[in-house]
Amino acid sequence: MSPVIALESLSKGYDIAGGSRLTAVDDVSLQIAAGETYALVGESGCGKSTLARMAAMLVTPDEGQVSWSGQPVSRERRSAVRAQRDHTQFVFQDPAAALSPRLTVEEAVSEPLRIRRRAGARSVADLLDDVGLDRSMGRRYPRELSGGQRQRVVIARALALEPKLLVLDEPVASLDVSVQAQVLNLLADLQAAHGLAYLLIAHDLAVVSSVADRIGVMYLGRIVEEGTAAEVVTRPRHPYTQMLIASVPAFAPGERVDGPRVVGDPASPTERHAGCAFASRCTVATQTCHEVVPPRRDLGGVAVRCHHAS
Ligand SMILES: Nc1ncnc2c1ncn2[C@@H]1O[C@H](COP(=O)(O)OP(=O)(O)OP(=O)(O)O)[C@@H](O)[C@H]1O
Numbered sequence: 001m002s003p004v005i006a007l008e009s010l011s012k013g014y015d016i017a018g019g020s021r022l023t024a025v026d027d028v029s030l031q032i033a034a035g036e037t038y039a040l041v042g043e044s045g046c047g048k049s050t051l052a053r054m055a056a057m058l059v060t061p062d063e064g065q066v067s068w069s070g071q072p073v074s075r076e077r078r079s080a081v082r083a084q085r086d087h088t089q090f091v092f093q094d095p096a097a098a099l100s101p102r103l104t105v106e107e108a109v110s111e112p113l114r115i116r117r118r119a120g121a122r123s124v125a126d127l128l129d130d131v132g133l134d135r136s137m138g139r140r141y142p143r144e145l146s147g148g149q150r151q152r153v154v155i156a157r158a159l160a161l162e163p164k165l166l167v168l169d170e171p172v173a174s175l176d177v178s179v180q181a182q183v184l185n186l187l188a189d190l191q192a193a194h195g196l197a198y199l200l201i202a203h204d205l206a207v208v209s210s211v212a213d214r215i216g217v218m219y220l221g222r223i224v225e226e227g228t229a230a231e232v233v234t235r236p237r238h239p240y241t242q243m244l245i246a247s248v249p250a251f252a253p254g255e256r257v258d259g260p261r262v263v264g265d266p267a268s269p270t271e272r273h274a275g276c277a278f279a280s281r282c283t284v285a286t287q288t289c290h291e292v293v294p295p296r297r298d299l300g301g302v303a304v305r306c307h308h309a310s
């Protein structure tokens with residue numbers, strides 16, 4: 001089965017003040033199948049959102065190719081790009097910011113269809129049903145809803161254009177813990193019902209490990225480890241992943257605090273890294289790590305970019 005979306009060797013840099021160039025995403029490839037949740041984890045600024053925006057054709061890659069259902073999208077054909085854009089919808093952390101205070105729930109959910117001058121396959125009432133909201137909520141304004149209800153409205157609105165991929169960028173980070181579980185369960189139900197592919201971006205590894213099928217760990221623009229969620233969480237191979245996992249108390253119960261912690265700050269994305277970008281923070285780095293970019297190596301179901309992982 002061909003993946004819903006395939007990103008092949010995507011790179012994106014930005015010219016910044018002072019004449020230097022920042023590498024936001026560096027040679028990233030990944031695929032997501034229908035019904036699959038692929039989680040991207042990594043520290044702030046490592047390029048997660050830039051990658052998601054390239055997948056959605058909102059940012060043009062410097063290099064690389066995006067394919068939908070096995071069909072490469074030609075960036076020269078603007079109509080093709082526009083058509084593909086609707087395949088991806090975003091759900092962000094803060095539903096209050098995503099909803100206009102002047103639109104009722106019903107207006108908000110139907111707005112994408114009005115803008116596209118399209119009739120949706122599903123009515124607003126059906127979409128509200130889908131996300132577990134009573135139809136009477138359609139007349140309310142966002143300020144009259146709880147945070148969890150607002151996020152349900154955002155999800156209903158995202159589904160109106162019948163996307164193939166939902167980018168979930170910290171979708172529950174602003175919600176109460178009890179509501180987080182409800183929204184994550186809802187997303188799982190919707191995924192099963194509609195065969196949606198999810199690109200989940202989240203800092204909370206506990207959330208990620210409970211809902212993701214696969215995890216990609218990003219460090220300064222590169223995916224340094226990728227594998228099934230179970231493998232990555234229980235047997236992290238890359239020193240950076242080990243550091244991230246060890247920093248989550250839930251994964252290291254009763255563990256002594258002198259294990260590998262997240263120490264130091266990421267190296268600057270504007271520096272040229274001759275070798276592994278993580279080498280400056282890595283406890284096992286050798287001369288090779290500072291000189292040679294680690295290639296992607298397949299270690300039985302897990303792919304790792306580290307000279308020393310085994
Ligand atoms: N339009 C832009 N112009 C210049 N630099 C940018 C632009 N967009 C992103 N960047 C830079 O690219 C790098 C990656 O940013 P990105 O927003 O993709 O990170 P992120 O992983 O999503 O971070 P966060 O977890 O904080 O959301 C950062 O160094 C950021 O400052």
Ligand SMILES: [Mg+2]
Nearest residue numbers: 048049050169
């Ligand atoms: Mg981001």
